[in-house]
Amino acid sequence: MMAYELRSARYLAADIHRQLIRKGDTVVDATVGNGHDTCALAELVGPEGRVIGFDLQEDAVSRTRQRLEEAGLLSRCELHAVGHEHLAEYVRPGIRLAVFNLGWLPGGDKSVTTRWETTRKAVSAALELLSPLGAVTVCAYPGHAAGDEERRELMAFLSALRPQDFNVLHQRFLNAGPGAPECFVIQKQASAGNE
């Protein structure tokens, strides 16, 4: 067994994905970026599962498609070069997980970054599509103006979710500097909507 070691928010999210996903699940990667998460999710859902990925940038989608192809995982994935605020048009209810990694594309154009206006729509849509005990994870990157703003808006939005519907966990590293990513986990209650 590997020694327990705290690392960044990205690892906290990945650890939750491993605990949550079962073979055959359908999951959403709302920000495919360079495709690292997409590949990891495709491994976890297994050959009977499905990963539905979104990225506004054609570049990101091409790179991710190539990475999945090389790993032999493309057949269990579908990729859409559209903004994730449209995800409800492509995804049916009953997903186990939706993954958001906010900010800009690593190595990409820094003028293209996620914005709260679209992030809010996408997160709201994903929450609606979750099956009971399914979850949305969000990694947010404060430390620059747009990231700070997006994180603040996200916190306000998540804090207002009804506890009967969702459990909202916020994880951050207190002594890691102002730019360190933070991880949010929003899990649908087993009994959500049954009142």
Added chain:
Amino acid sequence: MMAYELRSARYLAADIHRQLIRKGDTVVDATVGNGHDTCALAELVGPEGRVIGFDLQEDAVSRTRQRLEEAGLLSRCELHAVGHEHLAEYVRPGIRLAVFNLGWLPGGDKSVTTRWETTRKAVSAALELLSPLGAVTVCAYPGHAAGDEERRELMAFLSALRPQDFNVLHQRFLNAGPGAPECFVIQKQASAGNE
């Protein structure tokens, strides 16, 4: 495998204890209280391990001793009816874990609560005694004046720890109401002190 389900900060802490502890470890329960954590820790360290427990209240120590005895776990534990600020007098360096559950004793005298002045001494001492990759977990209870104050002081103290020495994770539930407990994990870096 059990379904992944977020519950309270107490469960987050217990989950980390399970991931961190190896058979034969020495761990500290700095606030034995009713002895629930003490028993769980004693199970995890196994027959070759050691749990060293502290509580200022004789009542708590007696109850915990009885609980351990009934579970057949007393021989791997030692209990001290002294304040945890003295723990360095009873514990040698090289512990894997120290557990703090702040606030008052469940079902006990609400005038007896942990206070930052002694908590700070105890947490500082425990951090010194950790082996590399060992951790201190702290469950804090805001929502009443003394708990708010203690949590605020704890946050300031932990935020100032050097990242070369410790990784400090803060976990809280955003929509759970102002009195919900929060969980802090302070892990000693593998290379702490080697510069």
